[in-house]
Amino acid sequence: MKIYHCGNCNYPVYFENVVCSNCGFWLGYDSQQDQMVALSPGRSSWQPYGDTTTLTFIYCGNHTHQACNWLIPQDDATGLCVACDLNRTVPNLSDAVQLREWQELEAAKHRLVYALLRLGLPVQDKMTYPEHGLAFDFLADQPGADRVMTGHDEGLITLNVEEADSAQREANRLQLHEKYRTLVGHFRHEVGHYYWDELVASHPTLLADFRQLFGDERADYGQALQKHYKEGAPADWESRFISTYATSHPWEDWAETWAHYLHLLDLLESAYAFGLQVDPPGMPELTMQARADFDPYADRNMDRILSTAVPITFAVNSINRGMGRPDLYPFVLNGPVREKLSFINRVVSSAPALLAS
Secondary structure, eight states: OOOEEOTTTOOEEOTTOSBOTTTOOEEEEETTTTEEEEEOTTOSOBOOTTOSSSOOEEEOGGGGGTSOOBEEETTOSSSSOTTGGGEEEOOOTTSHHHHHHHHHHHHHHHHHHHHHHHTTOOOOBTTTOTTTOBEEEEEOOOTTSOOOOOEEETTEEEEEGGGGSHHHHHHHHHHTTOSOOOHHHHHHHHHHHHHHHHHTTTOHHHHHHHHHHHOOTTSOHHHHHHHHHHHOSOTTGGGTOSSSGGGSOHHHHHHHHHHHHHHHHHHHHHHHHTTOEEOOTTOOOGGGOEEOOSOTTTOOOHHHHHHHHHHHHHHHHHHHHHTTOOOSSOOOOOHHHHHHHHHHHHHHHTHHHHHHO
């Protein structure tokens, strides 16, 4: 993600900050202008600096639960920002544990929505657009009831709030033999299913290309998952897929690869914001040299994205290992995965035309 600055003193702040640690002004994120706005403390509504004729802003309603720092127009009928308006069900907020878990989920979901907006993808709530909208159910397991399963169903994404518990999430990762399991990863994966429905399923040419790369999605999904959990991934999976779960069914291969597409864009945007470059001395291999000198959301050349990302992830992985931490990005971008990422990039770039047709 880019580096944000306090609108009052220009001090660098994080995307989730609600107060500037330098000047004490309150902060709110304006998703329309993609900027962090400084707000005079102690008030309930604000006008943009230097402009007394336009909209008056207020915080999204979920700011009262410390779950959102986005701004909305004062006359917004929903009282919620574009990210929070996607919620259909939230946990029991009177339960301190569930409240904390939901706050963690919202932080990850807001980063997801940021990326979708930067890509120009449609972000519309399912309650208003039942046929093509997106919605989230954040649910907790209940005594005597079936376990809440994370998944996607026709635009409705369900997440078990226990995934916000880092200890439980790590236990799930180990049990499922996964290299990587994060909240933002869940969001990026599940929303991939939604955009497959919206952008690929109803377009014959793209669907044919999808089947060439990912396989035929008409294969029985339930049987494919049962086989995957019983037999595991094929021995050569690393030569063709981004993860073991991607081998289970073409839909999961798409969703896993879609998530990595968003991972790479976010990683490179951060590298670009900090002016990172990799040029190891005495290294004759030119593929280990990279300069993050472009915004990957604006310049979505997949060859350039990949050639820049690989050296940077190798460098950061090496730093993590030196600190006794797992690799930041423990994946191999093999040839078939690169083709799949390029296809996803083509689909995203074509989204406005696809949705208009």
